Amino acid sequence: MMFTPIELASSAILLFLFLGVFSFLLSWNQRVMIDICFSLAAIASFLGFAAGAWTVANGGTEKIVLLLGLPDLPFHLRLDPLAGFFLTVIGLLSFFVSVYSIGYVRGFIGKRSVTSLVIFYCLFIAGMFMVVMADDALIFLISWEIMAAASYFLVLFEHERIENRRAAFLYLVVAHVGAIAILLSFGLMAGLATGFKDFSGYTFDAMRATQFPVDWATAAFLLAFFGFAAKAGIVPLHVWLPEAHPVAPSNVSALMSGVMLKTAIYGIIRVTFDLIKVFPWWWGALVLVLGLISAVMGVLYALMQHDLKRLLAYHSVENIGIILIGLGLAMIFTSFKLPLLAALALIAGLYHTMNHAVFKGLLFMGAGAVLHATHERNMEEMGGLIHQMPWTAALFLVGCVSISALPPFNGFVSEWLTYQAFLLSPALPSPLLKLLIPLGAALLALTGALAAACFVKAFGVTFLGHWRGHHNPEVHEANWPMRLGMIMAALTCLGLGILPTMFIGWMDILAEQLVGTKIGTSAGAYGWMWLTPVAPERASYSGIIVFLGILAVVVSAYLILHIRPGKIHRVPIWDCGFEKINQRMQYNATSFSMPIRRIFGFFFSIREQVRVGSLSGHAAFPKRLHYYLRIRDRFWGWLYKPIAVSSFWIARKVGRLQQGRIQAYLIYSFITIIVLLVFL
Amino acid sequence: MNIYPFVIEILQFLVLLGAAPVFAGWVKMLKCWSQGRSSPGLFQPYRDIIKLFSKDLVLAENASWIFRFTPYLVFGATLLAGGIIPILSTDLPLAATADVIVLVALFAIARFFTALSGMDIGTAFGGMGSSREMTIASLAEPAMLMAIFTISLASKSTSLSQMVQVVYSGQSVLRPSIAFALLAFVLIVLAETGRIPVDNPATHLELTMIHEAMILEYSGRHLALIEWAGMMKLFLFIMFGIAAFFPWGIAAWGDLYAIPFAFLFMLLKLGIAGVSLVLIETGLAKMRLFRLTEFLGSAFLLATLGMLSYFILE
Numbered sequence: 006m007m008f009t010p011i012e013l014a015s016s017a018i019l020l021f022l023f024l025g026v027f028s029f030l031l032s033w034n035q036r037v038m039i040d041i042c043f044s045l046a047a048i049a050s051f052l053g054f055a056a057g058a059w060t061v062a063n064g065g066t067e068k069i070v071l072l073l074g075l076p077d078l079p080f081h082l083r084l085d086p087l088a089g090f091f092l093t094v095i096g097l098l099s100f101f102v103s104v105y106s107i108g109y110v111r112g113f114i115g116k117r118s119v120t121s122l123v124i125f126y127c128l129f130i131a132g133m134f135m136v137v138m139a140d141d142a143l144i145f146l147i148s149w150e151i152m153a154a155a156s157y158f159l160v161l162f163e164h165e166r167i168e169n170r171r172a173a174f175l176y177l178v179v180a181h182v183g184a185i186a187i188l189l190s191f192g193l194m195a196g197l198a199t200g201f202k203d204f205s206g207y208t209f210d211a212m213r214a215t216q217f218p219v220d221w222a223t224a225a226f227l228l229a230f231f232g233f234a235a236k237a238g239i240v241p242l243h244v245w246l247p248e249a250h251p252v253a254p255s256n257v258s259a260l261m262s263g264v265m266l267k268t269a270i271y272g273i274i275r276v277t278f279d280l281i282k283v284f285p286w287w288w289g290a291l292v293l294v295l296g297l298i299s300a301v302m303g304v305l306y307a308l309m310q311h312d313l314k315r316l317l318a319y320h321s322v323e324n325i326g327i328i329l330i331g332l333g334l335a336m337i338f339t340s341f342k343l344p345l346l347a348a349l350a351l352i353a354g355l356y357h358t359m360n361h362a363v364f365k366g367l368l369f370m371g372a373g374a375v376l377h378a379t380h381e382r383n384m385e386e387m388g389g390l391i392h393q394m395p396w397t398a399a400l401f402l403v404g405c406v407s408i409s410a411l412p413p414f415n416g417f418v419s420e421w422l423t424y425q426a427f428l429l430s431p432a433l434p435s436p437l438l439k440l441l442i443p444l445g446a447a448l449l450a451l452t453g454a455l456a457a458a459c460f461v462k463a464f465g466v467t468f469l470g471h472w473r474g475h476h477n478p479e480v481h482e483a484n485w486p487m488r489l490g491m492i493m494a495a496l497t498c499l500g501l502g503i504l505p506t507m508f509i510g511w512m513d514i515l516a517e518q519l520v521g522t523k524i525g526t527s528a529g530a531y532g533w534m535w536l537t538p539v540a541p542e543r544a545s546y547s548g549i550i551v552f553l554g555i556l557a558v559v560v561s562a563y564l565i566l567h568i569r570p571g572k573i574h575r576v577p578i579w580d581c582g583f584e585k586i587n588q589r590m591q592y593n594a595t596s597f598s599m600p601i602r603r604i605f606g607f608f609f610s611i612r613e614q615v616r617v618g619s620l621s622g623h624a625a626f627p628k629r630l631h632y633y634l635r636i637r638d639r640f641w642g643w644l645y646k647p648i649a650v651s652s653f654w655i656a657r658k659v660g661r662l663q664q665g666r667i668q669a670y671l672i673y674s675f676i677t678i679i680v681l682l683v684f685l
Numbered sequence: 686m687n688i689y690p691f692v693i694e695i696l697q698f699l700v701l702l703g704a705a706p707v708f709a710g711w712v713k714m715l716k717c718w719s720q721g722r723s724s725p726g727l728f729q730p731y732r733d734i735i736k737l738f739s740k741d742l743v744l745a746e747n748a749s750w751i752f753r754f755t756p757y758l759v760f761g762a763t764l765l766a767g768g769i770i771p772i773l774s775t776d777l778p779l780a781a782t783a784d785v786i787v788l789v790a791l792f793a794i795a796r797f798f799t800a801l802s803g804m805d806i807g808t809a810f811g812g813m814g815s816s817r818e819m820t821i822a823s824l825a826e827p828a829m830l831m832a833i834f835t836i837s838l839a840s841k842s843t844s845l846s847q848m849v850q851v852v853y854s855g856q857s858v859l860r861p862s863i864a865f866a867l868l869a870f871v872l873i874v875l876a877e878t879g880r881i882p883v884d885n886p887a888t889h890l891e892l893t894m895i896h897e898a899m900i901l902e903y904s905g906r907h908l909a910l911i912e913w914a915g916m917m918k919l920f921l922f923i924m925f926g927i928a929a930f931f932p933w934g935i936a937a938w939g940d941l942y943a944i945p946f947a948f949l950f951m952l953l954k955l956g957i958a959g960v961s962l963v964l965i966e967t968g969l970a971k972m973r974l975f976r977l978t979e980f981l982g983s984a985f986l987l988a989t990l991g992m993l994s995y996f997i998l999e
Contacts, residue, residue, distance in 0.1 A: 388807065391749045402751075411794040412787060424786050428834060428843065431996075440996050443834060444989065447827040454826035457793060458819035461800045465815065470807030471747065535781055544843040550782040551765065551791070558761030559754075566738070566906050573742045579902055580808040581891065592804065592812020600820040604978050 011067040011084040014056035014092060014138060020049040021131035025124050032120040039110050042123045046130065047103035053134050054096025060089030064514040068140060075143070081208055083140035086514045087279065091137040091271045094359050095264045097497070098366045099130050102263075105370050105490025106256040108483065112377050113254075122162055122254060129155035129260065136268045141208040142191035149187065149268075153180040156265060159257040160249045172248035179245040183235030187272070190228035194280065197221055212280045222281050226288055229276045237269035239329065240299040241640045243322045247306070250321070251314035251382065255373025258314060262321045263366035267358055270328055277336060278351075278519040286340040286438070293333025297445050299326030300452040305608055308459045308601050309636045311384045311594035313372045316463055317365065320408060323452060324361040327423065328354050330449060334426045337438065339520050346429045348516035348524045349538050352509055353422035359508075360415040360501055364407035367494035371401035374483035374491070375467060384466045384594045386474035393480040396488050398468045403495040405460040407502070410453045413552035415501035418536070420453060421546055425538050455601070462597045471588035503548040506533045595634060602636075610637045689941055690778045694768060697777065700948070701767035705920035706730035706913070708955055715963040730916060737909035745806045745902055755802040756903070756910035759795040763914040763921065766791045772924050773947045774936035775846040784843040785833045788925070789826065792877070792918065796822055799911075803899030810891065814898025817974060821883065821895070824981040825876045828869055831988035835866040836929050838995050845925075849932040861998055865991030867930050871965075872984035874926060876977070878919045880962065882969040883977060893971060923958045924951075 024042055031038035060067075064086055071080040084092070106126070113119050132152030139145035157180070161173040191207075198206030198215040205211060217225065231242075238246035250258045273292075277284060303323030310316040331354025338347035374397045375390065376382055391398040407414040427446035431439050466473075483491070501508060513525040524538055531537055537545040580586050602611070616631040662673070710727040717724035744753070766788055768779040783791065800815035837843045839862065840851035876883045884895040900911050928935065934950030936943035972980060 389747065391751065392747070406794070406797070409793075409797060410790070411797055412783075412790050417787075417790055421786055421790075424830075425843070428837060431838060436996070440993065443838075443992055446834060447831050447985070447989070450827040450830040451823065454793070454823035457797055458823050461797060461804070461815060461819050465801055465804030465812070469749065469751065469801065469805045470812075531781060537781075541781070542842060542844065542847050544784045544786075545781045546784060546787050547782045550779070551787070554765045554768070554779075554782070555758065555761040558764050559757040562757050562760055562910065566910075571741055571906065573744055575744055575746050578745045578747075578806055578808060579743075580806075580810060581889075581901065586808060588807065590809045591807045592809060592816060597812060597816045600816060600974065601823070603975060604820070604824070 009067055010056040010060045010065075010089070011069060011082065011138075013052050013059070014084055014134065015069070015082065017049045017052035017056065017096070018131050018134050018138075020045060020052070021127045021134070024049070025127040025131065028123045028127065029120055032118065035114050035119055036111070038123060039114075039119065040107060042127070043103050043107045043110065046106075046127055047100055050096045050099035050103055050130065052096070053092055054100055056084070057089040057092030057094075057096055058511075060084050061086045061093060061512055061514060064518075071144075078141075078143060078204060078207060080144040081140035081210075082135075082138045082144070083209070084138055086518055087271070087274065088137045090355065090359075090512055090515055091267060092134065094267060094362045095130070095133050095137065098263045098362045098494075099133075099260065101363075101366060101490045101494045101497075102256050102259050102370065103490075104493070105259075105373075105487050108486030108488075108490075109254070109256050109370075109373055109377060111484070117163075121158065122257075125155045125158045126257065129159060129257075129265075133264060133268055137271055140210070142195055143207055146184070146188055146191070149184060152265065152268065153177075153184065156253075156257070156261055159261075160253045162254055162257070163252070166252070168248075169252040172245070172252045176245045176249040179235050179242065183232040183242075186228045186232035186235070188232075190225045190232065190276070193221065193225045193228065197225075209275075209280060213282075216283070217281055219285065222284065223288075226277065226281060226284065230273060230292070233269040233272040233276075234295070236272075237266050237325045237329075238299075238322050239295050239325060240302045240322060241644055243299070243303070244638060244640060244645060246322060247310075247315050247318040250318035250369075251312055255314070255369055255376055258318075259366040259369035259373070262318060262369055263362040266321060266325055267362060270325070270332070270354075270358055273332065274519070278339075284336065284340055286337050286435070289333045289336025289338075289340060290438070291333075292329050292336055293442075293445065296326045296329030296333050297448045299323065299329065301326075301448055301455075302608065304452050304455045304459060305601075305605055306638065308455060308462070308598045309609060312382050313375065313384050313387075313463065313467060314369070314382055316384075316459065317368050317372060320368075320456070320459070321361075321365060323456065324357065324365065324408070327420065327449070327452070328357050328361065330354070330445065331357060331419075331423050331426065334423075334430070334442075335520065337430075337433070337442075338426075341433055341435075343432060344520050344522040345524065345539065346426065346432060347520040348513075348522050349422065349429065350426035351516050351520055352512065352524055353419055353426050355512060355515060356422060356501075356505070356509065357416075357419035360407070360419050360498075363494055363497045363501065364404045364414075364416060367491055367498065368401065368404040368408065370487070370491050370494065371397055371404060374487055375401075377483065377487075378480045379478050381474065381478070384463070387467045388470040388473040388588065388591065389468070390472075390480065391468040394468075394482050397483050397491070400488075400491040400495045401468065402464060403498055405464045407498045409457040409460045411457065412546075413499070413502050413548040413555075415498050415505075418502055418505045418546070418548060420449065422538060423449060425544055428544075429539065458598075458601065462594055466592075466594045466597065470591045473588055473591060473593060499552075503552050504533075505536045505546075505548060509536070608639065610639050610642060611635070690776050693774045693936075693941075693944065694777055694779060696944070697772050697774070698764065698768060700772060700951075701764070701917055701920065702913075704951075704955070705916040706734065708920050708923070708959065709916040711956070711959045712919075712962055715959055716966065719963055719967045730912075734909050734913055737904075737912065738906050740905045742905035742907065744904075747805075747807065748902070749805055751798070752802045752805040752902075753907070755798045756907040756914075758798050760910045760914045762791045762795040763917045766921055767917060769845065770921055770924050771846050771849055771928050771932075771935050772951060773944055775849045776936070777846060780844065780846040785837065785845055785929075786830070786843055788845070789829055789833070793822070793826070795914070795918075799896075799899055802903075806902045808902070810894075810898045810901050814895055814901075817895045818899060821876055821977060821981070824978065825873050825984070828981055828985035828988050829873045829877070831985060831992060832866045832869040832873065833929075835862050835988060835991040835995060838992065839863065839999075845928050849928055849935055850937065852932050853937055860995070862991040862995035863930065865987050865994060867926075869984045869988035869991065870926055870930070872980065872987070874922045875965065876981060876984070878922050879915075880919075881966045882972045882980065885971050888971075920955075923955065923962075927951075927954050927958070
């Protein structure tokens with residue numbers, strides 16, 4: 006063998022770092038820089054993808070110890086199937102997005118320099134690759150910070166707008182509060198690994214070899230979970246996400262939403278299943294409950310949005326929730342020693358991780374194409390784009406169908422597996438859990454159905470009907486590199502949807518290593534076409550037959566009905582005979598979600614005002630109507646406002662120390678020295 | 686290779702295509718009688734479909750491919766669902782393709798595209814219909830799945846054919862949990878198939894229509910396909926309920942001679958189902974849209990009670 010997967014992955018990282026450092030040399034010609042750098046980034050991503058897929062396929066584990074690092078504390082890299090799986094996901098989406106970026110970033114030429122975008126884009130992906138390959142706490146946190154800092158600068162790319170600066174600041178604050186928690190968690194585990202004697206416990210190997218006492222392990226888990234939850238955008242730590250994702254350039258939004266959040270999922274799996282290993286059931290219950298809350302709240306907030314990218318960002322909260330449902334169930338089953346069920350739930354969560362990366366990447370790329378063409382993010386001003394942008398519309402529709410969990414696309418497979426995991430929960434020995442867990446399935450069903458409603462709205466308002474805006478921009482179809490990136494993502498969505506047995510067979514090694522058993526032998530009991538988790542008579546699903554069956558009926562019905570050439574009359578809209586219809590009478594995003602807003606209104610803080618402007622003296626004859634609607638996240642008022650207000654209050658109180666007089670400061674130093682002398 | 690299952694499968698598709706309009710006609714006939722009108726006859730839906738197929742197509746100027754593709758997709762998804770639900774026999778080659786969760790999703794994909802085509806033309810009615818349909822669906826779907834889960838807990842399977850087999854083998858008799866699930870299921874069928882008190886299939890009154898509002902702009906063969914698929918959907922939901930709650934009479938594995946009896950049993954059960962549907966529809970008035978939350982909420986509550994009673998009582 007000429008080279009090994011870890012060498013392949015390391016060379017991908019080196020290529021990204023090289024691009025990050027040297028791409029400024031090309032900044033004299035922006036067009037050339039975009040073409041060369043993003044092509045190389047696509048190659049490097051593909052290398053990472055190949056290395057990851059290869060590792061998972063052969064199930065091996067490789068390590069290297071770098072010569073870099075602090076004295077006596079070298080950096081460790083490790084590529085095991087878990088890291089390999091996440092490397093595959095990150096590499097795959099980065100590959101699609103890098104191809105897309107060749108076309109997308111061209112749109113900035115002549116408006117602003119894109120050098121910083123290119124540099125931080127490469128560093129960002131390198132950081133994500135390194136996070137999943139890190140094998141000690143030190144390089145994990147360094148890579149984590151590279152990833153966070155690079156994405157901060159990417160969010161700040163169009164920094165002249167105040168909302169972008171605010172979003173970036175909020176993102177930085179939440180990311181660092183989370184990073185502190187992760188640092189403390191690793192510190193605790195490293196200390197316990199050596200009994201707080203020296204620093205050698207900082208490697209993951211040392212942590213793996215330790216049996217943590219339950220109370221300390223709980224503290225470490227809670228800290229790590231808090232930290233990763235802040236990165237993943239789990240309710241109530243999600244507020245940065247709908248602010249930061251929409252303002253970043255769309256290729257970056259695709260990566261942030263599609264794969265950066267997944268590094269947090271990776272962290273949770275690594276810490277619980279690999280480092281701590283033994284845990285009580287209520288950890289899983291905590292993860293499950295937060296997952297359910299995130300899923301339902303995420304989709305409800307998404308329904309209320311009329312900014313296309315903000316809507317997609319809230320859907321990331323929802324989908325991270327669905328992934329956590331799988332993980333939480335896997336943790337509960339593991340703690341009750343039910344490895345087969347744990348394997349099923351874990352595979353459901355991981356499959357959704359991969360699915361979400363692909364379809365959310367696709368949707369953000371589609372939203373980017375719309376933004377690129379119309380310079381508009383507000384759906385209320387859009388409509389009818391399917392006629393000017395047929396490619397983008399069709400590809401975006403694939404993403405919509407996938408995320409709405411409709412067969413035969415990929416989102417359905419992972420939700421179906423999650424339902425099966427829910428239905429197996431009566432095997433649990435605890436009566437309380439037996440009773441309560443199936444109710445979670447109902448919440449998941451609610452989430453799925455609301456997501457479908459939300460994407461009918463997103464697609465219908467953006468691409469169907471007539472243009473709603475006042476001005477009519479020159480809309481053009483996305484260029485070829487953008488189309489290519491989206492086509493590849495759409496085909497992957499279909500592939501993951503109709504061939505799940507193949508992909509589950511590929512990733513089954515993860516279940517074996519993390520929870521101790523495979524689902525593979527049962528997942529393919531009828532053959533490759535049927536997915537039959539647990540037992541064939543229990544449940545089965547065949548995506549490919551659903552796909553081909555519907556296709557066959559559609560084609561044959563079409564052919565039969567077109568034997569006799571019928572005439573098609575193209576006529577003005579009928580609309581029950583109403584003649585004076587105009588494009589402002591269409592349903593828009595706000596009116597579409599009005600029934601749901603009324604039904605679930607108690608979740609939001611809604612302020613709705615209607616003001617009637619009438620002619621003077623004729624109150625009965627209104628001339629114009631002002632409608633004002635503001636919907637806000639309740640968590641702002643409940644959680645963040647009090648924290649912000651109290652930190653300002655503390656700052657003001659502490660600020661009194663600053664007298665501006667040198668005598669006062671000398672007294673402070675004097676007192677400090679006395680105190681130190683007395684106590685130390 | 687055994688060829689009989691494929692024969693049964695084809696037979697079942699034919700029964701679905703043929704019997705669905707007759708059942709719709711039966712319901713309409715009973716309704717006319719119960720309201721003291723004379724009915725157009727059992728086969729009027731056939732005449733309507735044939736008339737629509739022979740007409741030319743009238744399309745709005747700005748209709749996109751989604752609008753033209755939707756009727757075929759809706760028809761295809763509904764027909765495929767008919768190959769999975771055991772109407773005559775459980776011995777179906779397609780039964781392993783999909784379990785009940787996939788069945789619900791197959792109807793969901795038809796609904797998703799119908800809602801999109803409602804928004805395609807850009808009329809206020811279309812958007813109104815889509816918005817309402819998706820709202821109702823998002824409330825009905827959790828209740829639907831809860832009812833199904835209750836049954837599948839008892840039979841330890843989510844495959845419909847398997848559920849029927851379990852009932853035959855005597856492992857599952859009428860239990861309190863199943864009774865709750867049945868009540869919930871009846872409410873959901875009314876919502877999913879757009880019957881009174883959720884939606885009125887006969888209305889074209891502007892502000893009350895839901896399903897009709899989405900398909901207002903359709904004509905010719907497109908409308909025929911959608912209408913036909915709508916009748917099949919009603920038929921299939923009834924058959925779904927029969928298979929899940931009253932499967933007696935459906936032929937078991939490899940039992941070919943039972944097929945004619947299964948057909949007779951099906952006709953008998955359909956007749957009774959039609960009568961009860963008409964009794965519900967004539968007894969109730971259409972609800973306001975925002976009262977539906979309570980209606981579907983009680984369906985959800987009943988399904989949840991069924992699940993709880995499974996764990997507590999059984």
